[in-house]
Amino acid sequence: MDYLIISDAHGDRQILVDVVDHYRGKVKAMFYNGDSELSRSDELFNDLMPVIGNMDTDPMFPDDRDYADDNFTLYQTHGHLVHTEVSLNQLREVASAKGVDVVTSGHTHVLGAEEIDGRLFINPGSIALPKGQYAYLGGTYAILTVEPTQFIVQFYTRDMQPVDGLRFTFKR
Numbered sequence: 001m002d003y004l005i006i007s008d009a010h011g012d013r014q015i016l017v018d019v020v021d022h023y024r025g026k027v028k029a030m031f032y033n034g035d036s037e038l039s040r041s042d043e044l045f046n047d048l049m050p051v052i053g054n055m056d057t058d059p060m061f062p063d064d065r066d067y068a069d070d071n072f073t074l075y076q077t078h079g080h081l082v083h084t085e086v087s088l089n090q091l092r093e094v095a096s097a098k099g100v101d102v103v104t105s106g107h108t109h110v111l112g113a114e115e116i117d118g119r120l121f122i123n124p125g126s127i128a129l130p131k132g133q134y135a136y137l138g139g140t141y142a143i144l145t146v147e148p149t150q151f152i153v154q155f156y157t158r159d160m161q162p163v164d165g166l167r168f169t170f171k172r
């Protein structure tokens with residue numbers, strides 16, 4: 001079962017339209033990790049499940065989200081409320097208290113997929129304003145594949161192509 005994770009479009013609404021149109025009906029859920037700079041009532045959020053970012057002005061966005069289905073549990077938040085620009089320590093504490101399988105955030109614009117405290121932390125990077133060593137890709141999102149014995153994270157570029165070398169497997 002696949003899940004889309006995308007973040008930090010910062011007003012680039014069209015790329016979100018393109019990605020959502022591409023994945024609608026092909027993934028079980030779509031997570032949007034904040035800083036769209038759009039209204040909560042934008043029709044994009046009929047498909048994308050959002051949280052509030054530090055650059056979002058619509059107070060109707062939730063601070064965070066606890067997601068669960070038959071396959072796994074996930075905690076979603078932008079990151080500024082737990083200061084992920086400094087470290088993941090506060091987010092780790094929240095995730096540990098919740099006991100979720102997967103944690104996803106945005107905010108730093110730096111992509112990442114790593115196992116910490118026995119759970120998977122995913123930052124899809126920014127689809128519009130990437131930073132870090134993969135900024136040259138021009139923007140990324142992630143597809144999380146959830147299987148009974150493993151998680152697979154594959155990062156994609158704006159033209160919806162998988163990036164060689166940015167596929168990670170984590171045992172459950």
Ligand SMILES: [Mn+2]
Pocket residue numbers: 008010034035053055107108109
């Ligand atoms: Mn941002």
